[in-house]
Amino acid sequence: MIRIELHRRSSPSATLRLLSPVIGLALAVITGAIMFSLMGKNPATALYIYFIEPLTEAWSVHELLIKAAPLILMGAGLSICYLSNNWNIGAEGQFIMGALAGSIFPVLFTDFQNPLVLPLMIGFAMVGGALWAGIPALLKARFNTNEILVSLMLVYIAERVLDYLVRGPWRNPGGMNFPESVRFHDFARMPEILPADGRANIGIIIAIVVAVALWFMLSRTLKGFEIRVLGTSPRAGRFAGFSSRGMVFFSFLIAGACAGLAGIIEVAGASAQLRPIISPGYGFTAIIVAFLGRLNPLGAILAGFILALTYLGGEAAQISLQVSDKVSRVFQGALLLYILAADTLVHYRIRIAARPRADKPDVPRQTSEKGA
Amino acid sequence: MKKTLLALLAAGTALSLPTATPVLAQQDTAEACFVYVGSRTDGGWSQAHDMARMEVEEHFGDAVTTTFVENVAEATSEGTIERLARSGCDIVFTTSFGFMDPTLAVAERFPDVKFEHATGYKTADNMSAYNSRFYEGRFIQGQIAASISETGTAGYIASFPIPEVVQGINAFLLGAQSIDPEFSVRVVWVNSWYDPGAEADAARVLMDQGVDVITQHTDSTAPMQEAASRGIKAFGQALDQIEAGPETQLTAIIDSWGPYYIRRLEAVLDGTWESENIWDGLESGILTMAPYTNMPDDVAALAAETEEAIKAGDLVVFSGPINRQDGTEWLAEGDVADDETLLGMNFYVEGVDDQLPE
């Protein structure tokens, strides 16, 4: 019987740490090519349309920037959560609540029009997202309630709050009772960066600046050290005097603020109003961004662009090749699985043994919850 | 500027022939593009549009090519619509209310591409709005329901409280009360256009509470299946759903966009396309009724008679006297509701046992 055995490396391989997302991406692309051939499409053409064509025109690059901004922001924020072993999977809900909090100004105070509006919206959005993320954090810190489930349930609830508001109290009074808010006035819009070429706005710049700031905090400050220590070994962290509870709040609030910021960038940028649905699942895709980016905010920048490309590529492939839009979702899922598998190589050598070894009564080793 | 854009467009499609009066430019071929909010096989709304797209292909042969994008999130639809506008589409049909403002935004940037938006109200020089008076069919359904119901109560599975759905509930009740003044309707909102699980739950709950006719303003066939499994009658939605309930479906409101799309593409080819705001009913054929089945002959005859009366203009669904839910007068004897009120309808008529969100 063939079996696969893992042998722990004496120290994690730095080369493979960098290579593993590349390996994962390569395997996912190969999987994509196989899927395209199975569908009777030329894989080379399909891959070109999927990954290259969206980058060949200026306006399309703008669309890429629009989609990348929320993914980068949320991916970077979630990285902090996952590094510290806090499993926030509710960024989608934090995105919505941030967008709602920020939209208070253009929707309810329509006469309040001056350059202060946008900074206020951004501030409110970050607070809104952080507060929504604060609920699972509070429940985890106070009652030890499972944060995965709570943060996810809060996504469903946030979706309904948004739905209620745009169909009810926040409905555009001049909009024939259709479910949408007023269109945001100019002071409440994200300024566009190169309006001659396309729609991209300063959101992408904000996203990159925030990601770099988070990277700096992680790699150059004591707080970053604390995040890593508490993430890999809560016991060691406690001996060092770090607070696990404090970290629960810190990581959730940071991720929530990032998601809220992403939310206001989306509604004050590309869509300019609230609608019953404001995100095509960015909050969930951001989980993949975080892992593809190796839980490093700088990595999240690159990963955010790659996943934004899968949205655009999926659309282009649908139009030019009549390929189902579901291919993108399979591709995204496969990508995450491959990255996780490739990460094993960082910590272990894999040996394929032809026969089972006799079980030695040696001391087994337990890895941390994070495994990686 | 306009000329350069036109030249670019002509180069893009390589086939359109700009003339001195470009607005009336005839062309030999056209590309028609469709944006769907759901899956083209959803068995309801988006599928009805896709079937119409295929009718277009069949009707014009090589003269018209079609492209579609499905499952387009309303949140990010502006980019999708722009991609289509740039990819050489002559006319883009955006087939969900939520695409209205994105369509308008793209239409402003691409003055030489034509846009048509379904079920909204905003238009521009190069953007039409088109809609169907679904509520006319619902009035007929109400009459049928009241004629065959023994409990005097129908179940209404509703999606979202928007004017189109409110019109439907009101028209259904007015139709029912024209037969049985005591008839009542129980409404369940599932907060989705398409969620078979939730729709089936709603159908079960309504039947548990004793309704013996089910109608729906959601897209899946699940309520029909549930009704069939309990031997209760139901109405189909958007498409003829007789296959889901051969012994269950009374009739269905069929969205038949095909003839409309064909007419609009003929206008594109002739160079006579102009921005319009169309809200047509049974008479135009934009909606049709599936055969009246699984009901006594006299009820079927009554339904057919009402259908003819509506087509002929002898019967207007929203004509007085009609009271609002609180009993105050909305339309006096002889008054007819104007389209603007209907388009923004957010109140119930007297007798609806439900409350609309403020």
Place this chain on the structure above:
Amino acid sequence: MELALAVLVTIVTAATPLLLAATGELVVERSGVLNLGVEGMMVMGAVGGFLAAYLSGNPFLGMLAGVLFGMGMALLFGFLSLTLATNQYATGLALTIIGLGLASLIGEPFVGRAGIRPPHLDIPGLSDIPFVGPLLFGRDPFFYISLALVAGVVWFLFYTKPGLTLRAVGDNHQSAHALGIKVLRYRYLAVLFGGACAGLAGAQLSLVYTPQWSENMTAGRGWIALALVVFASWRPMRVLVGAYLFGAVSIGQLHAQALGIPIPSQALTALPYAATIVVLVIISQNRRLTMINTPASLGKSFVPDR
């Protein structure tokens, strides 16, 4: 009386997929593995079950296919999280993402087609007993399987030696390994069992709940099943209670609407999720209860030293 009966039957139908999936996941978690991919396994079971029944015309083949599709996904999860010792949390999330994508891709050509319901089990005589008869007899096969499953899991976990061993593996995998127990083998079997249950739950959705295939038809039920396991503090009988309670809340809100109770429908449809949070808080607040039953190694990878 008739209304009460009808309501109960509807609640039971709504609760059955939750009960099936949660009971499977309970066994998985008792072995010390946290599989967050229940939703992904369930949706694959739904598409597999629908396709097999639709193409063969035999609903029982559909049930079997649902089980196999769920197990296939579970095997993928097991290979990654057990053999390759990947992070269980992330792997489970990935399983959900790819499961939802793959299922919608596979099922695309079949959306909206009318499926085939398995026959109800009618026992002449018993089915005619007032109230209890129609409630307990004459139901679909999934209902009976779900009850048998709970009973079987109680018996296995608490009255058999392998069950004891499985719990030992979940509580302390180092000690279990030191005692010569093949930790990974136990965990593989548990994960496969969980996949089978989740797949069967999915098949219930596409064969009984709404006999058709539609994208994302699990609609978050996999996550509710995960919440039920915590709610039940890893006790099978409490999963049963929890599933029926949850079914009652989600059906109850629809009854409230149909009766014209003036609460925004958004608030009512959010109710089951809010209730889940409240219940999770109440349960986790009772530390003694959760500490006793929580498998101590839950979510931790195990790699035998070599």
